[in-house]
Structure formats: structure tokens, C-alpha cells
Amino acid sequence: MGRSLRMWAAIIIGLSAALWSLGSAIAHDARPAYLEITETAPGRYGLLWRTPLLSGMPLPVRLGLPANVRNVTAPAQRELPDSVVERRLVTVDGGLAGRRIDFIGLQGTITDVLVRTQTLDGDHSTTLVRPSRPWIDIEAAQGPLTIAGAYISHGVEHILLGFDHLLFVLALVLIVRDWRVLLWTVTAFTLAHSITLSLATLGFAQVPGPPVEATIALSILLLTYEIVRIGRGEASLTARWPWVVAFSFGLLHGFGFAGALTELGLPKGDIPLALFSFNVGVELGQLAFIAVVLGVIALARRLPLPGLVQRYALTATTYALGGLAAFWFVERVAGFWT
Template structure:
């Protein structure tokens, strides 16, 4: 029998990524550099605003770089946008280093995209552990794909609410074959809406979407308890149907992570494919880790009392309910 207490421990570890109500506040920053004349660049620097706080990171260009225009700042809902034009000299920025001062004190990544006059561009993902980027003279598609693949992987691993929903599915579905069908249905559904939203066919405002995702977690928590009490429902008989339905909602949440980068049109096909592959890699890694750890505890023949086995279901449902209420209140307050 699956050891539910083990899953609770993993759940609590996942919740340790950050504040409960801020499941998506690890949004990346985005730096875009477009060469408009030899050595001259238009700079677009977009940073997230989390809980009213600006990202404490400052751009530092090479010493021989000068501003042509002063930085222009505009604040939007959830982000700060800075524009300026710079002169990097006759050789431009190729081979030079741009630093992100203060990034090492955050959990925020930076996606950097630089395009030169001939239309070629480079893409890189900068992590807080290495808060600088060296602009390459040229870059193959493999490096661009790798940047979006890594961003997708990190997005799901920091997306506590998405992982909590997957955990709820694992608690609810005891048959391994049915679990495979259920996870596959969830994957197919969120891949559909991820593509549709990224390509601009579907748009859902962030606050209602976040509330709907939280509601899906609460719903799964209730169904887990129902299954353990020996009751039945359409969800328990055909869990893949519910996984597919809620997967459509979660896919829109994944799309928000990709759309937050403000993708240039030329990057959309590669970004969509490899971001989605990164999300899948993270999700499957999480599922595999859960199954391996549960199997390990079973081999050790550790048995837990019945009340302890019920705790994870109550945690999933309670956290989902808290997030639902919190996000609905925030949504109402934002429109008031």
C-alpha cells in the first residue's frame, strides 16, 4: 500500500519553495537588446513586481557603454518596464559581459535575447548563482532551445500549485495504469491550452485563472478523501476526464510563464516546443521521484496508522481552499 505520510513530507518540502499565496512569484526578468545601428542598441528591461516590491537588480553594461537616451520607466500590473538606447562602441556588445547586480540575492532568472543588425540573435538564461551574461557573436538553435527548455523545467518545479495538483492525482488514483492515463490526459490538455494561449488564440486574465487553479487543487483534495472512505463518483471512476478538464486550466497558467517573457515572434515556435518539453520533464521528474520514494518506503515495510494516512488529503484540500479564498479576495480587491 502507498505510504501517504511520505507524500505529505514531500508536499511540505514543495511548499517550502516560498510563501503559500505566492506560488508564481518566481517569474523571470527579461532583457532584450536590438542593434539598430552599428554598436547602438535599443534596450528593453522588464522585471516582475512581487507583492508591490520591485526586483532589486541593476543592469551594469561594459564600462565603454554610454546611454544615448536616459532610461524611461513605466510601471504596469505586476511588472516594471525600462527602455533606453545605448552606444557600445564600434565593436558592439559581442563578446562583452553584462552584469545583473543584486540578482544573486533573489530567486529570479533572467532571459536575455540579443539581436544584431544582420538579424541573427542569441538567447541565454541567467541564474542568480551566475549573475552575468556574455553576449555571443552568434548562436545555434540548440542553445536557444536549451534556454527555453530550462525555463520550462524551472517553471514547473517552482510552480507549487501545479505540483500540488499532480500530487493530488497520485493520491487519488491507486492503479498504476489508470495513473498513467490520468497523467497523460493532464499533459495533453495543458499542452493544448499552452499552445493556444501562447499563439494568441485564448486569453484569460491572471487573477481568475489563479483562483481556478487553486479551486482544482481543493477539488482533488475532496475527491482523495472520498476515495479513501470507499465512496465513488465520476471523478474516481474516470479520473482522466477530470485531469483533462483541469489540465486545460493549468495549461493557461503555464502559458502565463512563457508569455511573461514577451516573446519576439521569431522565437515563438522554438520557445513553445521546448518550454513545453521542459514543463513535461519537470512534471515527470516529480512523478518519478514520488513513485521511487514510495516504493522505497514500501520495501522498508514501514506502516503508518490510519489517521496519519489521511493527513496528506486534508493538507491538499486545505491548502487548495486557502489559495482559492486568498486569490478570490485578491481578485475582488483588485477590481474594487
């Protein structure tokens, strides 16, 4: 593919992603709400309702429980740095199976609700509730396909709203010119972040979240520096062995993915399925993004391009990515003390 075409596609995608990211802080922070229902005795349930904080304010969504639900203990709230958690015990004549729980106000948000239920006999179910259908009909048990679908869906959403991860992938696309090498590079990145995501989620490796997020921003900045060096004709480790660099940074990005999955939680008894499904969702979202990037590049081949754009597009895109990554890095490091 021609250099000028690649540069034109790069500036469209890079600057669009930067503007989308800067203008969508709320969307980036739109972590799902979470409802956990645990049956502790026939007709008796423990409820855990967690709503994320958006710009310091609780998500404007409240539970609409069936009319025959009675509190055994009063709702007890606890405010965490990123969410508000409410716990209570309730009784329900005839049980919750077949009953509907509404999420009042959810239709006015862009946030999903992850619902996990556990019956007295140990059966689990996991469902993702969306704003377009803000309720759930409780079933006695759900199969593994429901669990897999919920975690695949959230994996896709996490990567598509994780602009730092996407811009890292975009930087790789700008560096790797051969699509076969790009395939191996992306595969190495996926393998690496799947390893650390699994280790962190299962509790075998623990890394503090804020330093991980800051270092992820730094990884994008380092790749933009590599793009500049390659443009100058200088030797570059990333250009020579891009899969090695992608694998190394992928280990770091996996800890970032783990933070989101830890917030969601894993269903007891279905941990391997949920973990695998989340990884599949992340990979599907990543491949969809790369397909869009390559599609725009293909489209750019048919466009008449001004000479000025051909000359400066790659440089402008690189510095836009680097500037955004530098801003994120400084912001996240400053957040260590706030």
C-alpha cells in the same frame, strides 16, 4: 502497493509540499528578470530592462553595461503591477558583440535573467543567466540549441516552483492506484495543458489571469473531495475515468502556464522552437516530481510504520491539501478587488 504505505508516503509528501509552499512565497513569486537588446542601426541598440516586483519592491539587480556604452536617450521607467520596465537607446563603438554585460546584485538573489538579443540582420539569440554566473558575453548570433536549452530550463523551473500545479499532480497520484493508469492520466494532463498553453501564448485564446489562478486552486480542492469520497467507498468519476478529469483540468492549467511564458516572451523567428522547448521543460519537471513521489512510496515500503500513522495518514494529507487549496482559492478571489 499497500494502502498503509501509500498513506505514509502521502503525508510526507503532502505536508512537506504544504509547508514548503507556505514558507516560500517569495520563491513562488520569483519571476525572471528580462533584458531585451535590439540592434536598430550599426552600433545603435534599444534596451528594454524589466525587473520583477517581489513583495512590492523591485528586484535589487542593476545593469552593468560596458564602459563604451553611451545613452542616446535617458532611461525611461514605467512601473507595472508586477514589474518595473526601463527603456533607453544607446550607442556602442564597434557594437556589443564580444562585450560583457553584468547583472550587479543578481548573485544575492534566486532569480534568473532571460536575455534576448536581435541583430540588425535579424538573427536572434536567447540566454538564461543564473545567479551563480551573473553576466553574459554577447555573441553575434546563437544557434537553436541555445534557445531550446534556455526555454527547457525555464519550463522545468516554472513547474517546480508552481506548487499549485504540483499539488494537483500529487492529488492525481493519490487517486490513481495503478501505475499504468497513472501514466495515461499524466499524459492526458500534459496533452491538455500543452494545447491551451500554445493557444494562449500564440494569441488564439485569451483568459484573464486572476480567475484562472483561482480556478486552479479550486481544481485541487475538488480532487481532495474526490479522495475523500473514494475513501468512503462512494462512486467517483475521477476514480473511474481519471484521464478524462486530468485532461479537463489540464486545459485550465495550461492557461496558468501561459501567463509565465507570456511574461518571458517568445523570440521572433523561433516561436515554435521556444514554445515546444518550454512544454518539454514543464513535462520534464512534472515527471521528475512524480518520480520523487513514487520513490518515497517505494522507500516507505521498507519502513516500520506505527498503526496510528497507517490509519490516519491519507486523511491528514487529504485535508492538508484541501485546506491549502481552499486558502489559495479565497486569497486569489479576494485579489480580484485589490
